[in-house]
Amino acid sequence: MSDNDAAEDDGASTGEPSFEAAEYADGTVTYPPHTVGPNGAERVGTVDLRQYEGRVVTWTTSTATPPGVREPNTLAIVEFEMGDGYDGPPVRALGQIAEREDGSGEAFDVEIGDRVEPVYADELREPGAGIREPESQDWDGFRFRPVE
């Protein structure tokens, strides 16, 4: 399933970074990547989660957001459908729900169980507005939008 080169090629062809998860020697996949897998297995490769759809496990709309974060901020935990060949623990991500494309500035409505796909955003939160050192981490990443 994993293919380091393929993941990098995908990123190059679309001009956006991959949605990088880690694969470990026992076949487990995690997002975000860790030094070793949940069972202690060593990391062997990278999986690009852009190629998977996910389902909304749960969601919330936060109205009390910290500095540099959109308000309101609708967030979901999404579980990726990794296919029948994957028997590791669930692969999930926490992400913002993307805004509608009708110019309203409102996030899409989602419910538990809805199918969603990742969509790239070059800035999820304003670097430096909050307490975290801007250079210490990335600020781009993936939101989720309902699959038509």
Next chain:
Amino acid sequence: MERVAIVGASMTRFGQRDAWVRELLAEAGAAALDDAGVDGDDLDHLYVSNMASGEFEGQTGVPNALAHDLAAQPAYTARIDQTSSSGGAGVYAAWQSVASGASDLTMLVGGEKMTHRTTSEATDVIASLTHPVEYKQGVTLPSFAGLTARLYLDEYDAPRESLGKVAVKNHRNGVDNPHAQFRKEVDLDTVLDSPIVADPLRLYDFCPITDGSAALVFCPESVAEEYAPDGNYAVISGIGGATDTHVVHERADPTTMGGVVDSSDIAYDMAGIGPDDVDVAELHDMFTILEFLQSEDLGFFEKGEGWKAVEEGVTDRDGDLPINTSGGLKSKGHPLGASGVAQVYEIFKQVTGNAGPRQVEAETGLACNVGGFGNCVTTTILEGSQ
């Protein structure tokens, strides 16, 4: 291993205070020394539970500052930071220091100064404990609570009102706590009509931002009578600490707090008891949903049944298992580093029969202090001396 007793306890008024962190710690520390009848220079070890005095106030090195203010030199000092569970981790460190024989007299003081910051800033300081992939999405601890509450209500067919009843109960309990930030009852309609903070949770599902401090004095059980001659001491019969994933969405079951399960297993085993033997408990109700999750993961109720206990009044002060007789973090307030210490303060008062109007019938009590969103947990079991 020495059995460890608690022979002195204090807490400041929780709420919006003019005092800064150093002054809050000294206020609680001096009162606990007085309660145990000892002086600062009697201490072998002095621990401070605090999450973020540097970030909130620009004051670091607080254990040394406190030691000087209480004339406790040359006591060994250390700051214990485990985010919201710094207090519980401090209890663990203090217990360890005496149980190991390294210290014959240890004081723990937990404290935090927060209210000078805006809610947005304070929320961000706390959210800085998250992983970079969580932080950049703008997640906050309240949003983890909203995410988990929605899933819990959906999976276990629990009514939204049941969460509100946790807030109603804990506010009712807080009325009788002179140290509590809020000493005012709220009705269910007020909770359910309050502004949304993290859908489906509303303002009254959340604890406030708080300044305050609490302190405990520890010694070997064998000499406890010297400090507490009337038998007004409690014994730490069990204590356990455990860690869950840093990244919250990686947990197998998002409605189970593995750190609560694991830490309480250790504590029950050490105490030689089970959940049915607990008479009173202080749980980390930073959000109402957390009281359900902990009451289940501690084994008090079956998974998915914690909400029914609240509906049926089982956890009321006059119920079979009173939970959060202090008012909990919900009404007492949540000065991060102080909260786990203040939980044990309440259980200490309960099992020694000194809880005043909040008193319930209790020989054995439990405190569960949670950091992050269940990321780090300490469970402490106390038994009265008599």
